Amino acid sequence: MKKPPLPVYEIVVMAALTAILLLQKQLLTFLPNVTLNFFLILLYSKVLGLGRTAAIVTVYLLLDSTLWGSLNPIFTTAQWIGWMWGPLITCTLLKKTESSIPLAFANMGFAFLYSWTMIVPTALVLTNQIRNLKAYIIADIPWELMLAVSAFLPTLLLHEQVETLFRKLWNRRMN
Amino acid sequence: MNKKTLKIVLAVAALLVCGVACWLMFGNKGGQARKDPTTTAATEAPLTEAPGTEAPLTEAPGTEAPVPAGTTEAAPATEPGAEDGHITITVQDKDQKVLVEKNVGFKAGQTLADLLPENFANVTIDNGMLMTIESLTTPADWSSYIALFINGEYAMEGIMTLPFADGDKIDFVDTVYIPMETTAEAEEFDGHITITVQDQNNNVLAEKTVGFKAGQSLADLLPENFANVTIDNGMLMTIENLTTPADFHTYIAFYINGEYAMEGVMTQPFADGDKIDFIDTVYIAP
Numbered sequence: 001m002k003k004p005p006l007p008v009y010e011i012v013v014m015a016a017l018t019a020i021l022l023l024q025k026q027l028l029t030f031l032p033n034v035t036l037n038f039f040l041i042l043l044y045s046k047v048l049g050l051g052r053t054a055a056i057v058t059v060y061l062l063l064d065s066t067l068w069g070s071l072n073p074i075f076t077t078a079q080w081i082g083w084m085w086g087p088l089i090t091c092t093l094l095k096k097t098e099s100s101i102p103l104a105f106a107n108m109g110f111a112f113l114y115s116w117t118m119i120v121p122t123a124l125v126l127t128n129q130i131r132n133l134k135a136y137i138i139a140d141i142p143w144e145l146m147l148a149v150s151a152f153l154p155t156l157l158l159h160e161q162v163e164t165l166f167r168k169l170w171n172r173r174m175n
Numbered sequence: 176m177n178k179k180t181l182k183i184v185l186a187v188a189a190l191l192v193c194g195v196a197c198w199l200m201f202g203n204k205g206g207q208a209r210k211d212p213t214t215t216a217a218t219e220a221p222l223t224e225a226p227g228t229e230a231p232l233t234e235a236p237g238t239e240a241p242v243p244a245g246t247t248e249a250a251p252a253t254e255p256g257a258e259d260g261h262i263t264i265t266v267q268d269k270d271q272k273v274l275v276e277k278n279v280g281f282k283a284g285q286t287l288a289d290l291l292p293e294n295f296a297n298v299t300i301d302n303g304m305l306m307t308i309e310s311l312t313t314p315a316d317w318s319s320y321i322a323l324f325i326n327g328e329y330a331m332e333g334i335m336t337l338p339f340a341d342g343d344k345i346d347f348v349d350t351v352y353i354p355m356e357t358t359a360e361a362e363e364f365d366g367h368i369t370i371t372v373q374d375q376n377n378n379v380l381a382e383k384t385v386g387f388k389a390g391q392s393l394a395d396l397l398p399e400n401f402a403n404v405t406i407d408n409g410m411l412m413t414i415e416n417l418t419t420p421a422d423f424h425t426y427i428a429f430y431i432n433g434e435y436a437m438e439g440v441m442t443q444p445f446a447d448g449d450k451i452d453f454i455d456t457v458y459i460a461p
């Protein structure tokens with residue numbers, strides 16, 4: 001019998017992982033720019049690969065944008081690009097990197113990349129409001145730092161252990 | 176250095192960076208909420224710089240200044256009473272007849288808000304404002320309020336933050352509040368600014384030219400001139416029909432002369448002729 005391209009149990013697990021991503025985001029909304037998204041997306045990228053992670057990120061983003069009322073072709077596309085820096089680089093340049101320290105630094109970089117990516121639609125859409133882009137970018141720096149730290153710390157402290165566990169569970173399900 | 180130690184060092188460094196970011200975002204109470212309106216903006220607020228013009232506002236006791244004896248600003252609690260000493264505090268009625276007078280000792284760092292309940296009866300402080308003391312009461316309609324004077328001059332700060340020194344004289348005077356409409360003609364403003372409230376599509380919902388006096392902040396002017404103004408922790412949460420929802424998916428950004436304001440409504444400096452826009456803005460959360 002021919003193996004399906006995406007078995008049902010993989011779809012179910014991916015749906016659960018999307019739910020986890022969405023749930024933690026909602027739970028942490030009271031903390032400004034603190035999110036486990038980068039940690040989880042890096043984890044998914046390392047274990048599931050680029051394709052599955054891209055699918056999870058896409059579904060997550062559509063649900064999240066709908067929930068927050070920010071579903072908009074320009075912003076949502078930019079957010080997708082922002083989130084996809086991580087999986088793309090992790091699954092190519094950092095494919096063989098296992099240590100949590102370089103991964104934590106990489107994740108910090110992904111947070112900055114996300115923030116800088118989001119400056120583009122902000123400048124495009126809100127040109128009539130944000131006439132002083134320089135002031136906006138300067139005001140953004142502490143928020144970027146906050147996002148970077150929230151990407152760096154969980155990866156540094158938890159990535160190796162969680163990846164081992166997650167890989168074990170994923171491989172067990174797959175075998 | 177082994178890996179575990181390196182991780183700990185990096186984690187501590189990250190927490191320090193987090194602390195700096197938090198300080199930049201939350202440390203400035205007057206900062207403008209930007210990406211997430213639960214917080215304040217990035218820049219350091221020069222709190223010594225008075226919004227409006229630089230001339231100090233000094234009014235003699237007895238004049239009707241529409242500012243209650245208090246402030247909603249958070250108290251630093253380090254400035255008031257820099258050294259130990261004694262101050263004289265009086266409570267006066269509307270005719271400036273002294274009802275109670277006491278010589279009160281204080282220790283460095285104590286504020287008037289600390290001293291009043293210890294030394295006077297019926298002291299109620301609400302949100303940093305003195306609402307009752309002895310027989311003086313601020314009625315619900317704010318037709319009168321308890322004005323604060325230091326050495327005969329109208330105090331520029333409230334009981335939470337007003338600095339005082341040994342030998343100072345503090346007066347709490349029951350004062351009739353005359354609304355802006357009836358005093359507008361008599362009042363001499365130091366300048367005028369134009370304030371607009373706009374929806375997400377930049378439709379102007381309200382536009383007013385507002386007179387201000389030296390030392391007044393936007394936080395002082397907005398409630399006097401616009402409906403439904405709520406300022407929480409230095410952040411403008413509602414104005415007219417703009418509301419910051421509980422999930423903060425939108426917030427009220429503000430611009431001065433078309434440029435994104437780097438400070439909040441408590442501290443943003445402005446000058447005669449400036450144009451201030453409050454715009455409902457969607458927050459794109461990461």
